[in-house]
Amino acid sequence: MKTISQQWWRLLGITRKDIKVYYSKGPVVISGILFPIFLALTFTIGRNQSTDSVITGLVGMTLFFAATSVSPMILPFEAQARTLERLMSCPVRLEIIVLGDILASFVYGLAISLVLIVIALFLGITISAPIVFGVAVLLGALCFAAMANIFSVPPTNLPATTNMIGTLVRFPIVFISGVFTPLDQLSGWGRAISYISPLTYFTDIARHSVQDKGFLPVGLDLAVMAAFTVLFLVLAMNLHQRTMTKRI
Amino acid sequence: MGTDLINIESDNSLAIQTTGLTKHFGQVLAVDHISFEVKRGELFGFLGPNGAGKTTTARMLTGVIVADEGSALVMGYKAGSLGAKQISGVVPEMANPYVDLSGWDNLMLMAELYGVPPKDAREKSTSLLNDLGLLERKNDKVQGYSKGMKQRLTVCMALLSDPQVIFLDEPTSGLDVQSSRLIKDLLYNLNKAGKTIFLTTHDMDEANQLCDRVAIINKGKIVAIDPPEKLRMATSRLRSVEVSFASAITLEALARLPGVDSVKKLGDKYQLYTAVPGDLVMTLSNYASSNGLKIISCNTLAPSLEDAFVALTTKEVKSA
Numbered sequence: 001m002k003t004i005s006q007q008w009w010r011l012l013g014i015t016r017k018d019i020k021v022y023y024s025k026g027p028v029v030i031s032g033i034l035f036p037i038f039l040a041l042t043f044t045i046g047r048n049q050s051t052d053s054v055i056t057g058l059v060g061m062t063l064f065f066a067a068t069s070v071s072p073m074i075l076p077f078e079a080q081a082r083t084l085e086r087l088m089s090c091p092v093r094l095e096i097i098v099l100g101d102i103l104a105s106f107v108y109g110l111a112i113s114l115v116l117i118v119i120a121l122f123l124g125i126t127i128s129a130p131i132v133f134g135v136a137v138l139l140g141a142l143c144f145a146a147m148a149n150i151f152s153v154p155p156t157n158l159p160a161t162t163n164m165i166g167t168l169v170r171f172p173i174v175f176i177s178g179v180f181t182p183l184d185q186l187s188g189w190g191r192a193i194s195y196i197s198p199l200t201y202f203t204d205i206a207r208h209s210v211q212d213k214g215f216l217p218v219g220l221d222l223a224v225m226a227a228f229t230v231l232f233l234v235l236a237m238n239l240h241q242r243t244m245t246k247r248i
Numbered sequence: 249m250g251t252d253l254i255n256i257e258s259d260n261s262l263a264i265q266t267t268g269l270t271k272h273f274g275q276v277l278a279v280d281h282i283s284f285e286v287k288r289g290e291l292f293g294f295l296g297p298n299g300a301g302k303t304t305t306a307r308m309l310t311g312v313i314v315a316d317e318g319s320a321l322v323m324g325y326k327a328g329s330l331g332a333k334q335i336s337g338v339v340p341e342m343a344n345p346y347v348d349l350s351g352w353d354n355l356m357l358m359a360e361l362y363g364v365p366p367k368d369a370r371e372k373s374t375s376l377l378n379d380l381g382l383l384e385r386k387n388d389k390v391q392g393y394s395k396g397m398k399q400r401l402t403v404c405m406a407l408l409s410d411p412q413v414i415f416l417d418e419p420t421s422g423l424d425v426q427s428s429r430l431i432k433d434l435l436y437n438l439n440k441a442g443k444t445i446f447l448t449t450h451d452m453d454e455a456n457q458l459c460d461r462v463a464i465i466n467k468g469k470i471v472a473i474d475p476p477e478k479l480r481m482a483t484s485r486l487r488s489v490e491v492s493f494a495s496a497i498t499l500e501a502l503a504r505l506p507g508v509d510s511v512k513k514l515g516d517k518y519q520l521y522t523a524v525p526g527d528l529v530m531t532l533s534n535y536a537s538s539n540g541l542k543i544i545s546c547n548t549l550a551p552s553l554e555d556a557f558v559a560l561t562t563k564e565v566k567s568a
Contacts, residue, residue: 006363013360021348082344089310089340090361091333245313
């Protein structure tokens with residue numbers, strides 16, 4: 001029991017370190033907010049979409065991009081700077097190192113999304129089911145952070161390589177997840193593909209909460225997101241166990 | 249989780265025990281079934297040429313990489329377990345503090361990762377930074393530190409948790425004289441205070457001055473383990489007599505003298521290698537008087553640790 005509490009404090013130490021070293025930088029914070037806004041503008045200008053619809057997509061995209069942007073590059077950066085060797089010689093379990101990176105990504109995703117949510121509220125957007133929406137934001141941030149961590153499993157020490165893997169996965173996900181086109185407007189095969197993306201379920205909850213017109217039952221959305229989160233967490237920790245020492 | 253902390257029953261006088269430790273990298277056998285022991289409170293040197301397996305061994309002992317075969321215990325804990333890591337301090341081959349953090353923040357991070365209470369961490373950090381001449385720069389980001397300062401900070405990070413065993417991988421390599429001396433003095437004092445030190449080094453003088461015993465590793469195998477003095481003396485064929493004459497003399501004439509294995513000219517001096525330096529001094533004296541030569545200086549030289557190291561590692565290369 002003592003070991004678990006010790007490892008918990010060490011997990012927080014790694015998270016704090018990641019936030020200080022990788023996330024608390026002006027360009028990272030600004031690009032976390034601006035990038036999804038410009039992407040949303042690109043795909044909505046001239047399409048006659050309602051503000052509600054744009055905002056739900058925007059919140060989903062912001063949470064997704066923020067929680068997945070930096071995380072895949074942390075381990076390659078650490079290996080390159082030899083700080084990973086330092087961490088691995090400390091009395092900290094490997095899973096805790098991975099979980100610390102995920103947690104930092106979760107905090108960053110959450111913080112960036114909150115900025116947009118507050119802006120949306122100022123613009124007059126109302127959230128009809130704030131608790132469900134809040135749970136979805138928390139679950140989504142953790143789910144996407146864990147997913148992004150898997151991108152850095154290949155034991156390369158080049159951040160650009162994991163960034164490329166991340167980009168190859170993240171952009172298609174945004175386009176198949178009902179961010180720009182709601183699920184009910186997708187064709188049958190389009191909807192079938194969208195179900196493999198965890199972002200689909202977050203976007204659906206966001207539409208339930210803001211537009212009162214989600215496609216799937218909220219309970220199902222939350223359950224699937226929780227299942228994806230557990231799957232990604234287990235995969236991230238197990239796969240990194242296999243490749244971590246190959247980075248040294 | 250709990251098994252990581254179990255202290256396996258082992259010889260209480262030993263700090264490190266390895267048995268048949270082996271590591272491959274692909275087809276390359278980096279460390280080949282090495283076995284050795286380090287006593288508690290000992291300052292143990294681990295010497296070898298580049299690529300001999302020193303760093304790989306240190307990394308297996310500190311749990312950074314996993315051995316393919318064999319076992320190692322650190323203070324009775326399985327090497328690489330949380331228990332072993334908790335009582336160890338590590339200074340890796342390359343200084344690796346976080347350059348985007350200040351020196352102080354790096355130390356506080358280590359305190360969190362080793363579970364050092366905040367008050368103790370602050371006191372110990374201040375004391376270590378002061379001892380290693382970094383206190384005035386503690387709030388500066390590490391990216392502005394010199395190489396020597398980074399290495400000194402790395403040493404502070406390793407010592408913050410007051411470890412029982414300290415692993416240092418070439419801690420003074422490439423450092424300025426001041427940083428190097430500070431680290432050597434600190435190691436000496438830590439060892440005097442009862443800490444076990446495992447020191448990987450290239451520097452023969454450092455090993456000779458500091459270490460109680462040294463192991464020499466070459467091509468992944470340990471070729472010798474002994475106190476530095478004993479290793480030097482064991483290399484008897486490298487004893488020599490250094491002589492200089494007032495007038496010129498040929499190398500061939502000296503090489504023909506009884507008891508001389510080989511001769512080397514060093515400036516205005518000749519170094520004559522022999523197994524019997526005392527007899528050779530007599531022979532040289534007789535030779536000089538019978539040939540009308542005047543001896544300016546004559547000294548017997550014991551082999552240095554460097555001589556022993558080169559002899560042992562070269563022998564291995566030749567036999568391989």
